[in-house]
Amino acid sequence: MTESRKHSGPASGFSRRAFLKGSGAVAAVTALHGQQAVAEQNQEDTTLVRGATTISLNVNGKSHQVKVEPRTTLLEVLRHQLDLTGAKPVSMDGSSGASTVWVAGKTVMASTTLALTCRDKEIRTVESLGGANPDAVPLAFVKHDAEQCGFCTPGFVVAVRAFLDKNPQATEEQIRQGLNGNICRCGTYANIIQAAIDLVKGGGNG
Amino acid sequence: MKAFEYAEARTEAGVLELLSAEPGKTELLAGGTDLIGLMKKMIVTPDRVVNIMEIPSLKVIEPTAEGGLVIGAAVTLDDLLENDYVREYPALVQAIRGINSMQLQAQGTLGGEVCQRPRCWFFRNGHGLLAENGTLAAEGDSRYHAVFGNQGPAKFVSSSRTAPALIALGAHLRVLGPAAEDESFLPLSEFYRAPRQAGQREHVLEPRQWVTHIVLPPPGDQHNATYEVRDSEGPAFPLAAAAARLELAGGVVRQAQIVLGQVAPTPWVSQVAADVLRGLPVTPATAEAAGQAAISEATPLPGNQYKVQLAKVAVKRAVLLAAGLETGGF
Known part of the structure; x- marks a missing residue:
């Protein structure tokens, strides 16, 4: 399973228009200062997140601030940042069901769920039982x-x-x-x- | 996982703004049950992942003016199972039930199910879809590989569990892109293809084309069914499957659609099996004859001769189930 690490730089290969539209001012800041982009850009109908960012997750009725990258799974956040080690990393691809949790009332595998997709959703783990x-x-x-x-x-x-x-x-x-x-x-x-x-x-x- | 950008679209138009014209640079994320595992193993390494689960129009299950049904690509499989409209398509319901995992059904979506990547172990271990131009499967362990349509380099099997049913039912895909104004309705039977060159995908969509909805024609008299042959009760993929849709009149079959799954690089439409049934009543004997006709086209690899018999049984059982003569399976 992938540990959360800082990634090496912005991805390329998108049209200039989409890139500018998507990343806007933050891309400019990155270019000027050569820093890791810590970005969340909200347009009217799109959101783009690049690099590590801090989000709020509602787990077992409590709100937590956690630092995630786009590739961080919900399971990694639960286990490594929130010390909720009930859900287990057994299979990489969710085939074991050992990382089953509730997200918005549905039973999902935390190992194949990106943490960023869980914002504004109620997460419940086995610890709640x-x-x-x-x-x-x-x-x-x-x-x-x-x-x-x-x-x-x-x-x-x-x-x-x-x-x-x-x-x-x-x-x-x-x-x-x-x-x-x-x-x-x-x-x-x-x-x-x-x-x-x-x-x-x-x-x-x- | 390789680092990537996370993008979320809240409208269909927003998705197109986020998709790259370069193959492999962007991937669409729905339930994630397949994609995230592939990304962890670095089999799929996009620079950007576009989440389509927050687009309201992709979450609808709505009847059409013609009496059919439109299902958004981001509708989860468990929501389909609980929907009254979907119940009128038994072949689809049976296929989804067969998936047999509460988590996969709750997390997985119909769009993702249809677009999931093959389970071929050569592909899943980094040898590419064609696995050294087909030689790994042809000369290696091919027990789960194709027994139909495998003369080209593609030896994997199409892994969608719902596609045989959806094709038998006459489903279309609503496809957007590559340009902002492009909208088309593609028969699902024309969506899949056996790739011939490395880098080609197992479907015909170009970069910046994507599936928003699955559109079903009116359910008709519901003489349709899916039957899967599995080696256990567990969540493993079937070894062979078939979906059948029959138009019955006066006790005989007027029209039939027989589509096999898990046996070819695409869902395998068996015209010969359908032809055998036309004009005959459905009985265990005619259903078996349809199965026998279907496997007349089989070209098994050295390691998967056994799947031919399973394909025959799948066709026979699907036909009997569709005619209401058997209640086995699910």
Whole structure:
């Protein structure tokens, strides 16, 4: 996974018109002072961000100022800047589901989501299900011993919560189907599914 | 990831201002489920990424005056599954359900699904789409490669899960660019192509051309279906797939569209399979005959003979499903 680094300079290859229109005064500043562009240019119908910039992200109900580059993923911000290490970097391309979080109510992979696309959106991580009054899903995972190494667990906890929120009366088959986007290499699927079934039957499905 | 500029457009016109005329310099970002992984592996290295998810007109699902449906490229797959209009196109619904991952459905968009890059492992490991002019697949491990249309250098398979259904249903793409005033409606069946030279993409769009909407004709009598053959319940891509659309009258097939997926560098329209069905009632025997006709054109590579049988089964099951004679799969 790519660490956030300063990049070496502005990209080229765009038409002069688009470049001027997009970057305007900041490009001029860069040329004059030879500095790294720290740019966010807002035109009427476009925004252009080049280099590192500070944005505000709303995570688990709190607003945070974070410094991101265009290539910074939401997962990198959560783990490296906000110390929210629940979502895990397992696959580079989101195929494991271990970095599942909610952005604007949708379950997305933080590993394939650019942080800049999450401005003005409500982000919720697995940490929002913990604390002094944990959600029923992590409790059911504990009860059913639904983890081994634990790497996939936070992604699964979010997936189970999200799936049961949408399908509170799901059958075992529907649960298996619904959790297909998450992979567990230890093979604790049976226990995870038991935890989910228990939540449906026990009504701890708040 | 290589450093790049992040650009966000809030209107369709804004996108064109941000796109480069040079191939590979700019990439459109929708859900990101495919693009971000490719960029992390440096398979795709744009100088600028243009996010189209904040354009309101790309998020619509609207009936057309003719009774069809317009779907914005940035509509997520899970939103399609919950839409009453979309439900009238069972082949599309089944294809999206087959994607089988809550996250991919919530994050991925229909435009991105249609435009996703091939899963070919040579491509995904930096050997290019044609992978040394086709020799890597021809001489190497070709178990997931094309069994149709693979005589040229392109041996990868088109990876879109919804394209066979959309083509069978007669979908068009609304394409804007390269100039600001350019707007065209391209049949999806003409969107994909097997590249012949390095640097060519797997579709026909020029730089600064981009897809804004997918347009479906009226749903008709809904005798259509998608059937995917997968090796597990998990989120893996299918080994073969087929979509079928039938026009039935008096108990026999008047017209048929059979489109295979995951078996050729493009979605594979099988005219021979459709011809077999015309004038006949749909039965397990005629459906199998359509499958048999489809694979008469197969030219498997040394490592993927097994996919020919799977393609035949996919056609048979899709036809039976479309006629309402089988409820298997999803």
